Amino acid sequence: MALKVGILGAGFIGRVHALNLRRDERVALVGVADAVPEAAARLAAEVGATPLDGLDKLLDLGVDAVYVTTPNTHHVEPVVRALQHGAHVFSEKPMATSLEGAWTIREAAGRARGVYQIGFNRRFANVYRFAKDLIDGGRLTPLAAQLKHNRGELQHPAWTADAGVTGGYLYETPVHLFDMARFLFGDVAVIQGVARQVVYPELDEFAMVLTCRSGVIATVTSVAHATWLFPSERVEVYGAHAAVVTEELERATFSPGPREAADGVDCAAMPFERKWGYVMEDRVFVDAALGERPPAVTADDGYRATELVEACYQAVRERRPITLPLPAPAGPG
Numbered sequence: 415m416a417l418k419v420g421i422l423g424a425g426f427i428g429r430v431h432a433l434n435l436r437r438d439e440r441v442a443l444v445g446v447a448d449a450v451p452e453a454a455a456r457l458a459a460e461v462g463a464t465p466l467d468g469l470d471k472l473l474d475l476g477v478d479a480v481y482v483t484t485p486n487t488h489h490v491e492p493v494v495r496a497l498q499h500g501a502h503v504f505s506e507k508p509m510a511t512s513l514e515g516a517w518t519i520r521e522a523a524g525r526a527r528g529v530y531q532i533g534f535n536r537r538f539a540n541v542y543r544f545a546k547d548l549i550d551g552g553r554l555t556p557l558a559a560q561l562k563h564n565r566g567e568l569q570h571p572a573w574t575a576d577a578g579v580t581g582g583y584l585y586e587t588p589v590h591l592f593d594m595a596r597f598l599f600g601d602v603a604v605i606q607g608v609a610r611q612v613v614y615p616e617l618d619e620f621a622m623v624l625t626c627r628s629g630v631i632a633t634v635t636s637v638a639h640a641t642w643l644f645p646s647e648r649v650e651v652y653g654a655h656a657a658v659v660t661e662e663l664e665r666a667t668f669s670p671g672p673r674e675a676a677d678g679v680d681c682a683a684m685p686f687e688r689k690w691g692y693v694m695e696d697r698v699f700v701d702a703a704l705g706e707r708p709p710a711v712t713a714d715d716g717y718r719a720t721e722l723v724e725a726c727y728q729a730v731r732e733r734r735p736i737t738l739p740l741p742a743p744a745g746p747g
């Protein structure tokens with residue numbers, strides 16, 4: 415029997431997931447809910463589902479799984495409610511916009527019948543899989559790294575300029591980099607750095623240093639007003655006379671030695687939804703919901719990325735290195 419899926423949040427990324435799910439013969443996309451009726455109606459018509467006005471109506475439809483694709487500060491409440499209802503949940507990043515929120519979800523996911531997966535799509539993008547396979551296969555032992563992830567602007571969608579909705583710029587874009595640092599190098603031990611507020615009414619330029627438990631030292635830079643000059647996202651990982659460089663989600667190049675030919679992947683011709691990892695992350699979520707494998711990106715991964723964002727803001731605010739893990743938030747359930 416098909417997995418009955420509902421989408422909560424019929425905007426840009428809700429549509430990307432809905433179109434992927436519609437192509438998966440194991441899925442019946444039954445409902446699309448949005449706070450704006452026209453948005454729900456538009457996407458529901460495109461994918462052949464019922465338009466609805468909120469989570470309650472999706473749950474009343476008897477969905478097995480819910481995609482939470484609303485703006486950042488609207489993730490915790492529907493995720494917890496859907497999990498408590500017994501549904502599987504895929505949530506877009508960020509998991510939450512506070513350590514308390516992330517803790518609450520991790521606890522709820524730990525108790526839930528359903529699975530929880532967080533939308534760190536880059537883990538499934540070919541360029542990052544290429545880098546990860548080099549590391550896991552022993553061809554590259556990371557020693558140091560530079561990670562850059564800029565945004566061209568905080569104008570589209572308009573809510574990205576409102577820290578009350580994003581939870582802060584780090585939750586909007588660089589949270590992907592923090593997860594990528596953990597994915598490639600393991601847990602972070604210390605974070606330090608500087609940031610300032612320049613163009614937007616919040617901190618919008620960051621230069622950070624992450625020291626990982628593995629010993630890897632990684633710089634992380636992010637500017638919110640950089641224009642979309644290519645590549646706005648670039649990762650360089652250095653071993654002993656070996657390195658891999660990713661450019662956007664387009665290309666990755668590996669140099670195995672100072673006098674050896676480089677090799678790599680070029681993803682320019684791939685359809686966007688595959689190149690960015692969305693097709694694969696949806697497929698493995700459905701696998702997990704059907705009990706075929708554990709979730710590929712877990713509630714703990716979401717919590718650790720949230721912790722990194724919070725530690726980064728704390729390091730900037732208090733002008734000192736912050737050691738991880740952070741103390742558990744006071745009083746969470």
Ligand SMILES: NC(=O)c1ccc[n+]([C@@H]2O[C@H](COP(=O)([O-])OP(=O)(O)OC[C@H]3O[C@@H](n4cnc5c(N)ncnc54)[C@H](O)[C@@H]3O)[C@@H](O)[C@H]2O)c1
Nearest residue numbers: 423424425426427448449450453483484485486488506571
């Ligand atoms: N993983 C990625 O690569 C990626 C890419 C884009 C967006 N995102 C994340 O996905 C989320 C959505 O981003 P987007 O670009 O699709 O935004 P969007 O503005 O295009 O769409 C959001 C939709 O949610 C609806 N909405 C807002 N509040 C709601 C609520 N309380 N209940 C129901 N519907 C509500 C809005 O009406 C809108 O239709 C954000 O958290 C964003 O960070 C992730």
